[in-house]
Amino acid sequence: MSYDCVIIGGGIAGLQAGIMLGRYQHRVLLIDSGKGRSNLCRKYNNIIGFPDGVSGPELRHAGVKQARSFGVETLESKVVDVHSNFIIETAEGKSIDTQTVLFATGIEENFPPILGMKECLGLSIYVCPDCDGYEIIGQKTAVIGSGETGAGLAIALKDWSEEIIFFNHGGAPVSLEMQGELRERRILVQQTEVDRFVHNGGLLEAIETAGDHRWDIDKAFLAFGGNRVQSDLAVKLGAEATDKGHLLVNPRTKMTNIDGIWAAGDVVDHTQFVTTAMGEGAQASVWIHKWLKGTR
Structure with missing residues (x-):
């Protein structure tokens, strides 16, 4: 099956984009390895509507349920390659065809193994x-x-x-x-x-x-510093990035320098707020929709 958009990364940015694209009635696949940094946070304290805070896993679980309600498909896997013809390869050897790609791959925290x-x-x-x-x-x-x-x-x-x-x-x-x-x-x-x-x-x-x-x-x-920006696949594809590895995007559309390739969330150089990731995911989805409909 060919998809209109494959979202790589099922964190906050990826889920928000998936929800929006699902509501646009596009064929969307969201691929997530289950290791995103939002899985680690036991409580976000500064999100509107959650005065007592909300955990990352709780927010993600609700986001997955909401995205699926709009027809978004989800796959727990690791993407190992993205080809220039927009064929995506997973760790299990599965090949997936798509018209557009959104990288919402985030950052891998540099935490030492301290008990507790x-x-x-x-x-x-x-x-x-x-x-x-x-x-x-x-x-x-x-x-x-x-x-x-x-x-x-x-x-x-x-x-x-x-x-x-x-x-x-x-x-x-x-x-x-x-x-x-x-x-x-x-x-x-x-x-x-x-x-x-x-x-x-x-x-x-x-x-x-x-x-x-x-x-x-x-x-x-x-x-500790030294967090790893998970932009390797996009950079290999030819996407431009900063010296630290953050993907460079158009500030309005969130598209990279490659036509049909977008990026949102912590993989982009921004404040790393969960609320900013939500906004970027939503913003990218609008322009992915315009691109797919030829109205950009």
Whole structure:
């Protein structure tokens, strides 16, 4: 079967695009490997209509159900190649023909394997200060990061909390200038690795570091940098990207430099808000529809 659009990536951007394209009554297939970063978040706190927050898996489950209600087909698989004739190959050897492709492949987080971390993501451990800085007001907060990236976030978080401890996990170097700013902002720095997050149902209670030291902590942020933008397939196809791997798109249509190939969500260089991903998915779908109907 030939599709009007294949969406690669079933996260927030991909699902929003799928819902819109389904409502346009296009033949749509959404392929997802099940490993997207929104699967990790136990709670998004800043989405309109969810004053008590909503988890990534809950949002995705509702999105899949909604997309299917409009005729969107879903396939759990990994795409291994996209050919210039718009034939998509999956890990199982399946070939899929489509007129257009939307890359909503997102970012792979660079998280170290610290015990207890995944259970707390979005509940008491965060990654985005713009999204969740509010959550640490009046809370004793740890930043577990690497070198300059971690130090910079620790300094930024002083806007919300006076009690910040920076754990330089791995001991990457911090510039003298940054060290001075950490001292000036009265941020305690510990050159030690974090072994475990102690929590109760995802609510952080303490951090255990090398040498069996325990630090009572209310909240934490992760800041390691080095996240991998999952744009390899699009770049191989000839899509232009930034030095960091983010796909370049037309700001109005979200189409890449390749006619018939779009990108939306975190694979594009933007704020990485889940709400922005929703908007980009919807925006891309409008222009995919126009392209398919020849009205662009």
